[in-house]
Every structure is written in C-alpha cells, then in structure tokens.
Amino acid sequence: MELIRLEDIHKTYYLGELDVPVLKGISLTIDRGEMVALMGASGSGKTTLMNILGCLDHPTRGRYWLDGQEVSRLSADERAYVRNSKIGFVFQNFNLLPRTSALENVIMPLSYTPTGISNREARARGAELLNLVGLGDRMDHEPSQLSGGQQQRVAIARALVNHPPLLFADEPTGNLDSRTSEEILRMFQQLNRDEGLTIILVTHDAGVAQHARRTIHIRDGVILDGAATSHPPGEPAACGPLEAMS
Amino acid sequence: MSVLRAHFHSRTFRTALHALRRNAMRSALTTLGIVIGIAAVIAMMEIGTGSSRAIQKSIASMGADNVIVMPGAAASGGVTFGGGSAMTLTPDDAEAILRDCPAVRAVAPIVRARTQVVYGNRNWVPLFVFGTTPSFLDVRDWQNLAEGEPFTDQDVRSANKVCLLGQTLVRELFQGASPVGQEVRVKNVSFRVIGVLSPKGANMMGMDQDDVIIAPWTTIKRRVAGSTLQNVNQSAAAAQDQVNTLSRIYPGSSPLYPVPSAVQAADTPLPVRFVNVDQILVAARTPAEVPIAIRQVTQLLHERHRIRPDEPDDFNIRDMTEMTRAMSSTTNLMTNLLLCVALISLVVGGVGIMNIMLVSVTERTREIGLRMAVGARGRDILRQFLVEAVVLCLLGGTIGILLGRGGSLLVRTVMRWPTELSPGAIIAAVAVSVSVGLIFGYYPAWKASRLDPIDALRYE
Numbered sequence: 001m002e003l004i005r006l007e008d009i010h011k012t013y014y015l016g017e018l019d020v021p022v023l024k025g026i027s028l029t030i031d032r033g034e035m036v037a038l039m040g041a042s043g044s045g046k047t048t049l050m051n052i053l054g055c056l057d058h059p060t061r062g063r064y065w066l067d068g069q070e071v072s073r074l075s076a077d078e079r080a081y082v083r084n085s086k087i088g089f090v091f092q093n094f095n096l097l098p099r100t101s102a103l104e105n106v107i108m109p110l111s112y113t114p115t116g117i118s119n120r121e122a123r124a125r126g127a128e129l130l131n132l133v134g135l136g137d138r139m140d141h142e143p144s145q146l147s148g149g150q151q152q153r154v155a156i157a158r159a160l161v162n163h164p165p166l167l168f169a170d171e172p173t174g175n176l177d178s179r180t181s182e183e184i185l186r187m188f189q190q191l192n193r194d195e196g197l198t199i200i201l202v203t204h205d206a207g208v209a210q211h212a213r214r215t216i217h218i219r220d221g222v223i224l225d226g227a228a229t230s231h232p233p234g235e236p237a238a239c240g241p242l243e244a245m246s
Numbered sequence: 247m248s249v250l251r252a253h254f255h256s257r258t259f260r261t262a263l264h265a266l267r268r269n270a271m272r273s274a275l276t277t278l279g280i281v282i283g284i285a286a287v288i289a290m291m292e293i294g295t296g297s298s299r300a301i302q303k304s305i306a307s308m309g310a311d312n313v314i315v316m317p318g319a320a321a322s323g324g325v326t327f328g329g330g331s332a333m334t335l336t337p338d339d340a341e342a343i344l345r346d347c348p349a350v351r352a353v354a355p356i357v358r359a360r361t362q363v364v365y366g367n368r369n370w371v372p373l374f375v376f377g378t379t380p381s382f383l384d385v386r387d388w389q390n391l392a393e394g395e396p397f398t399d400q401d402v403r404s405a406n407k408v409c410l411l412g413q414t415l416v417r418e419l420f421q422g423a424s425p426v427g428q429e430v431r432v433k434n435v436s437f438r439v440i441g442v443l444s445p446k447g448a449n450m451m452g453m454d455q456d457d458v459i460i461a462p463w464t465t466i467k468r469r470v471a472g473s474t475l476q477n478v479n480q481s482a483a484a485a486q487d488q489v490n491t492l493s494r495i496y497p498g499s500s501p502l503y504p505v506p507s508a509v510q511a512a513d514t515p516l517p518v519r520f521v522n523v524d525q526i527l528v529a530a531r532t533p534a535e536v537p538i539a540i541r542q543v544t545q546l547l548h549e550r551h552r553i554r555p556d557e558p559d560d561f562n563i564r565d566m567t568e569m570t571r572a573m574s575s576t577t578n579l580m581t582n583l584l585l586c587v588a589l590i591s592l593v594v595g596g597v598g599i600m601n602i603m604l605v606s607v608t609e610r611t612r613e614i615g616l617r618m619a620v621g622a623r624g625r626d627i628l629r630q631f632l633v634e635a636v637v638l639c640l641l642g643g644t645i646g647i648l649l650g651r652g653g654s655l656l657v658r659t660v661m662r663w664p665t666e667l668s669p670g671a672i673i674a675a676v677a678v679s680v681s682v683g684l685i686f687g688y689y690p691a692w693k694a695s696r697l698d699p700i701d702a703l704r705y706e
Contacts, residue, residue, distance in 0.1 A: 056619060056700050077623045084621020095616045095703070099268040109620035111257050119257065158620070 002065070003165060003198050004030040004053065009062035009072075011048050011221075022048045023059070024221040030200070032165065035192040036226075037201045037209035040218035047170075049218060050202045054087055054168050055079045067165060084112050088159025092171035094151040096143040096158075103139040106130060106157045113162060129157040133187065149180035156187065160197075167191070170202045185211045262634040266641075269606075273638060276602040279595030280642030280682065281649060284675045287588040288650025291671035293657055294584050296664035301576060302533065308449070309386060310566050311351070311533045313540055315343075315526040315547070318560040333522035334551060334560040337463070340379075340526045342550060347528075347542035349535045354382035355523040357463045359471035364431040365419040372415050373457040375432065377466025378527075385529040386446075394426040394441030397462055405464035409437040412458035413445045430459075435469045437461060463523065536565050592678055595642070596686035603635055603690035614694050615702025628695035635687020636680055643679030647672055 011023040022045045030036055040046035051057040052064065055071055058079070064072040071082055083089075096105050106126040110117060117125075130139055133153040135146075143151055152172060159167055169188065173181035189211060191197045201212055209215045216226035266273040302310075320332040340355040357377035362369050376382065379402050383389050389396075397408045409430070416425050425439040437459075446455040461470075530539035540563050547553075547561055607614070614627055622630075654665040 051700050054619075056703075077625075080618065080621050080623040083619060089619050091616075091703070095612060097613060097616075100264065104264070108617070111261060112617070112621040112623070112626055162621075 001032045002029055003032040003034075003067055004028070005065040006053075007063040007065075009049075009052060009059045009064060011045075011052060011057070012060045022221055023052070025062070026218075026221070026223055026227075028216060028223060028227040030198065032198055033192070033196045034214060035189065035199045035201070035212045037203060037212035037215040038218065039203060039206070039209050039215055041204060044219045045221040046202060046204075046218050050168065050170060050200075053200065054089065055082045080112070081114065084109060085162055086164050086166055088156075088162070088164045088167040090152065090155050090159050090167065090169040090172045092174040094143070094148075094155045094175070096151055096154055098144065099142055101140045101142055102130060102135060102146065102154045102157075103127065105143070105154055106161055109158060109161050125161060126157070129160055130154070132160075133157045147180075148176050149183055152176065152180075152184050153187070156184075156191075160191075165198055167197055167199045168202065169199065171204075172201065173203075173205070173208055181208070258629060258633050259637070261630060262637045265610075265630075265634055266638060272602065276599060277638050277642030277645075279598035280592070280639050280679055281595075281646040283588070283591035283595040284643045284646025284679060285649035285653060286591050287584075287675055287678075288647050288668075288671055289653040289657070290584050290587065291668045292650070292654035292665045293663055294580055295666040295668045295671075296654075296658075298576070298580050299666055300664045305533075305572070305576075308566075311530045311536060312385060312566060313528040313530060313536060313543065314564045315339075315528060315543060316562045316564065317522070317525070318558070318562060332560055335523050335526055336521060337523055339547065339550060340523070343526065343528060343543055343546060346546050347539060349530055349539040349542055350528055351531045352381045352384040352529045354378045354385045354527045355463055356382070356525045356527055357467045357471055358524045359432075359466055361433050361470060363415065363419065363459055365425075365428065368419050370415060370418040372412070372459050373453060374412075374455075374459070375466065375470070376458060376460045377463035377471070378460060379463060382460065382527065385527050388443060388446065390444050392442045392444045393424060394439070396441055402462040402464055405462060405468055407435060407437045407461075407465055407469070408440045409459050409461040410441040410443055411439055412443045412456040412460075414454055414457040415459055416442055432459065432461075433470050435465075437465075467521065467523075540565060588678075592682055596639075596682040599635055599639060599682065600686035600690060603631065603687055604693070606634075607631065607690045607694040610694075611697065611702045611705040614697050615699050615705065618697070618699035619703060624695040627697075628691045631691030631694050632684065632687050635691065636683035639679040639683030639687075640676070643675055646679070647675055650675075 006026055006028045009023055009026040010021065013020045013022060026049060038046060038050065048057070052059050052072075055066070055074075056079075058074070059072050062072065063070060066082065067086055069082070071079065074082065097108065100108075103123065103126045106129055107122040110122045110125075127136070127139060130136055133156055135150060135153055135157070138146060138150065141150075143154070146154065152175075156167075167188075172188070173184055176184060185208065188199050188201070192199050199212075201208060203209055214226055217224040315335060317332045317334045319326045319328055321327065335355075337355045340353045343350055344353040355378060359375040359377070360371070361375060362371050363375075380396050380398055383396055391410070392413070394410070396410060397406070400406075401408050409432075411419075411425055411430070416422070419425070419430065420428070425442060428439050429436045430439060431437070443456065443458070443460070449455050528539060528543060530536045543563060544559075548559075551560055553559060617627060617630075618624075651667075657663050658665045
C-alpha cells in the first residue's frame, strides 16, 4: 500500500531576479513498510527533496500525497501537525536538547501533540521506547553523558514517540564511527522489519545506502533510477488516487 | 478536554522552567533587573506609605481632622452681629455629638474670653483663653504635656480654678521658671497652674497657638467670661457689675441688699439659666471622615435645635479644607514620584529581559528548528518563549518582593523610619512583572516563532 506519492514535484528558489530550479519534476512512490535510501551528491537537490518529503517545505509545483492526504498545499500549521503525527526525524548531529535528560528529550514532541496525553503516560511511553533502543538504564543521563551512538539512539526513540508511520534519517551515521554506524543501521533495519516502519535514509554514502532494500538516485533535480516501487512480479501496480482520477 | 489543556499548560510551564534552569546563572543575572526594580518599588512603597502616614498624622495633629461648630449669627431688626453671635450651642449639644455621631472621635465645647492674665508684677493678654473639657487636648492632639497634669472632668463639674498654660504664656509670665503649682490671676480670679502645654507653634493663620491658657469651661464661663464679648481691660471690666466671687475688692463693704434667707430662696427659684458655649470643637476619626462627621453633626443639630427644613441653620460648621487639600496633595505627589521611579527601574529591567531573550532565541535557533520539525507550530514557540519571559519576570518579582520587604524591615529596625506593609504595592508588583515579561518577551518570542524550521535546523 502506498505511503508516499509524488507527482511532478518542482521546487524553484527565487534569488532576486534569478530563478534557481532545484527540483525539476520528480515523481515517485514509496510503499508502507519499505526501507529506501535517497542518494545524491551535494547540490543534487537531495536535501530539498527531503525537506519536501518531510513536510518542512512545500513544493513550487506538483502534488504530494502522504498517507492518503494531499499535503503539498497545506499551511505551515497544518504541516506542523503532519510532522508531529506522521513523521519522525533523525538528524546527522542528533539535535538533542542539551542539559535535558534522555527521557525528557524523547517525550519532547508530545508537548506539541494536540490530543495531549498525561505526563505519566508520556513518561511510560518514553521509557518503553528507550528500552526498545537499548538505553533503558540511561534514561536520566543528559546528552553530554552519552556517546554518539547512544545519542543517536535517543534521537531515534524521540522520532518514534508519536508512533509515526514514516521515519526520516538525514545522514544518520555521518557523525559516527563505522562500528556504531553499523549498529544504528541495524537498528533501522530491525525497526523496519519488526515494527513495519517505513524508513527513508538520506545519504551520500553508498555503504549506508546498501542497508536499504531500494535506492533512489537523484542528480541535478531529477531522479535517475528507483522512482517506482519495486513490486514483486505478478503483483499489480498500486493504483493511487491520481491515477483513478486521470 | 480541560484536563488535557491543563496537562498542556503545565507542560509548557515546566518546559519554561527547565529552559531557565539550563542556563541558571544567566537567568538569575537577567532577572536581576526585575528583582532590583521590584525590590525598590516595594521598599519605597512601604517606606513611602509609612512616611506619608506619619506626615498625615502630623498634619492631622495640626487639626486637619477637626471640625468647628459655631453658633449662627444673631440679628436684630435687620442688623446682624456676625458669625458666632447667636447663643445657640450648649454643652449638651457637645455631649450629644460625641454620643450619636459615629464618625466623631472626640468633642470639646469651648468658651472663649479675651482678657488679661496676671502673675506677680507681670501681665499678659493671651491670644486664646479657652474654657473647655479635658477632651480638648485629645481633639487638638495635644495630650503630651511639657509638665504637670491636665485637669479632669471632675474639675469641669465643680468649676475648679485650675488651668494649663501654653509655652508663650509661661515665657512671658514666669520667664522660664516652672509655673506648676503657682497661681495666676485671670480677671481677679485666681487659677492654680497644674500643667504646661507642649510647644505647638503657629497655626495655619500664623497665630501663635502656644499663647493660650486652658481652664475648665465651667470656670471660665461662670467666673471669667460673663458674655463672650468682653473688654480686654481687666480694670474696666471689673468696674462693671460682674458675677464674680472675688469681686469684693474693698474689704468691709457691705452688700447693698440684705441676703435672702433659705426659705425666701426656695420660694423664688431663679430661672434656669441657659448655658451656652462659644463653639464646639469636633474631631473626626480620620481626616477622610471629616465630611461624614459634618453630615452627622448637621443632622443631629437639626434635630436637637428643632430646625425645620425650610429654616436657616442656627449654627455653622467649618472644617480645615485647606489643610486637608494640602495633605492629600502631599500624599499624591509622593505616590506619583514613587510610581515614576518604579516605572523607570522596571522599564530598564524589561529591556534587560528583552536583550537576553533575544540572545537566547539566537542561541537556541537549532532547538527552535528541532521543535518545529517535530511538530511545534509558530504559536507554540511564541507561547514557550513568552511563558519563559513571564516566568523569569515572575520569579524576579517574587524575589524582589521578598527583598523589598526585607529592605524596608531593615530600614525600620536600623534607621527607625516608619514603614507600612502595602498589599496594593505587592499586587501591583506581581501584575507589573507579568506585564513586563509579556511586553518585553513578546518581540523575541515573535522572532523565534517566525523562524523557518529548515534554516533553523541548519543554523550553526
């Protein structure tokens, strides 16, 4: 089943008189439960695409369905709600709040969940997730007391706290040594396999990308390969709402 | 839903507290401006309230809470004799005023005379010869005698010949020697001096208030002042046929008429003499209650004197309007001055808060970006920084209130200044610190809320 569907996405930045087209008509679909690597050199439009996929930015042109919802025309506040409920982010530099315990870091996004849950529930959920990433004994540690790998695991737990169907990892291993990188990537694979989480790894490192089952290459604002869902033979292609309409 | 909202708000509040704790030293220094401002406000308000209360008290001792009831003007054939010439006020009126008017603290009937006081080979005509009751001292706030004792109600009842002298009179007649126990003659009546009044200086009109002799009103009425309008010259007055127990100046002179026997006296009762007083001095409970006291006294005297609504009053009531006005303007001036100082210091404190909040927003750009990435809307960020600023100011305000109270207590114990707890100032301080937080926190918070999450996340 489709989780993400992009239709002819364009993104142009207007720098004064100059128009800088960064994305030039990107169409792709990603199914629920996939683990995809998004690869490209710097300047290829990879980051811009990720920002649009992550609902941090809106496209200049084109349409984007996330989980059956058209999100390309949403207002900033509506996109914030989509980010809060449907997307988890893991960053290269972890982005944990300093001088704040691991547990508090994990439950931070719940402050912005409109439905709101009690503090006790939030803490229980945070503790459960920290256990899941193997940091059950480090809940009260502050980021400065944790190693890089541990910090990234806290960040993963934070990304999962609202049970989103989609997880973005932007160069998740960029600041880690190779052994820890391997651990983190294995954790992604495990989450993908066991929890059915859709994961998009944004990277320029082929070694990282090969942990994914599918790789999308992007260069100069267009997708080189991997745009379509790699359906096993015999299974009919997914029928998105757009196709139904057109 | 309200439970969820409560969770939401308590979480926002705790997030703010946490953010402030993460930078405890800087938060403390930032809020120092507010602490000092509020502490200064509280301390100054308490000292100011204390001093203004003390000033009010001293102005009140000048007679700001006094109301003078004068009899009305007598008139004969179209000729009036001026204010106070009618004889309509009685000592009973004075007692009734004290009994029936709740806004009245004390009452003193006054009988005036203008005559000579003689001691030894010296004489002096004091400005005021007052016949009154002991409560006169209470009304005029003059209880502390320089020397001796005041006369008593018993002295008034039995018309004892005792008196209190003012400082000027003591200086003129006794030249600094203690007059207590000595006898002075007032219109040939011998008064024993039992006390000396403390110095009071000139009144608002520039009249020397120490140039006074005070005696029981019964004594002055019956033995000194035949009527209110008297000749100043004692010898001339003595030449008139006055009721005076000591008027037998020349020994051996026999009465012109034979003394009536007891039976004759019983058969021909003297008509009851109407006793009037020249004025009644009324003290209201506080200067603010003067208008109420005037209303109550007016109503009471209307009833007692049986004055119909269409008839003119047979009395006049005067208060110290000028004095009260001076007093209230003094107090207002003081309060406004303090308010200005307070405002300036709080604005300075607020600018400090804004400054640091701006630094904090810049410094925490990445955090803001992250919070936005995980779903914070602009208004969530705005609220978070606003709450932070308000919490900071509230903490500062609370510490400031405690410091200010401590400061005023110190001033009270060490320098012995009068201070007074001012609940209004505390409420105002809390309100002001919240508003300072809101006003000066708004711009940085607004700036934070307008950040683009993409740029903010990449900010180094």
